[in-house]
Amino acid sequence: MGKEIYIHSTVINSWIVVLLLSLFAIYVSKKIKASDPTKKPTGIVNIVEIIVVQIEKLVKDTMGPDKMKFAPYIGTLALYLAVANLFGLIGFAPPTSDYNVTLALAIITFILTQYFGIKxxxxxxxxxxxxxxxxxxxPINVIGELANPISLSFRLFGNILSGVIIMGLLYSAVGYFAPVVTPVFHAYFDLFAGxxxxFIFIMLTMVFVSMAMDD
Known part of the structure; x- marks a missing residue:
């Protein structure tokens, strides 16, 4: 009694990302069902098809044609991370600037690596x-295996958080000139770096899982 429960904004933003992607998936699913498979796709269906094809090609080239079952997970992970990392463009704190989020994603990769390695x-x-x-x-091999999720999570977390901190300092420094000065920095720290x-996170995920499965 009397204790306050503090929910960080990154947790709320993470759920917003999940909700947006879920609504997007429902919308695209309806569009695909309503489209004519004998005709060339247009609009959002065409864009989604391009994304799916590129994800499948990336998984095939990186992991091999025998591991295409990972394409849905890699595609989902890529979409979540891309949207989460770009949240700073609209003034929200990116969910990936919270280490809890990046560590959770890295642990998922670690569990997949161990499970499919044993399987x-x-x-x-x-x-x-x-x-x-x-x-x-x-001992070195064990430490190296346990270090993978730590390095994977800190790499993503550190890069995104540093961008958030730098942009915050920049806004404080330029004041009223922020709309003129900051767009080019947003393009780098949010768009390019995000x-x-x-790409780095999904590539390392594929490499770790593939290496664990191959001799």
Whole structure:
């Protein structure tokens, strides 16, 4: 009793991103069902088709044609991260500037890596990999595996948070001239850096999972 529960704005913004993407998926689904499959897609259906094709091509080129089952997850992850990272363009705190969000995403990648590593190699083959190329490297291999989600989460979190801090300082410094000075910096810290970090995160996710599954 008497305790206050504080919900950070990034948590609320994260749910906003999920809600927006869910509504977008419902809208696109209706558009696809209403479209004629014998005709060339137009409008939003055409844009979504291009995105799906590019995601599938990226997964195929990175993980191999035998791992296309990961394409839906990678596509979902890419869309979430892209929208979340670009939230700063409309004046909201990006959800990925909160370490809780980036760590949760990195843990999902870590769990996928371990699960499919065991599933593809078997429990014995999975643990055998920690003793290669020589048994002496077992502690280092374990530390390296545990370090993956930490480095993955901190890379995304650090880059997005640094952009938020720099833009906040810039707004304070230029004052009334902000509408003139800040657009070019938004283009870099929010648009360019946000999309680059999205690409890096999904690429590392695919590489980690693929390496765990392959010999």
């Amino acid at each position: 593809s190699k078997g429990l014995g083959g999975y643990f055998k990999g920690f003793f290669e190329p020589i048994p002496f490297l077992f 999309l680059i970090q999205t």
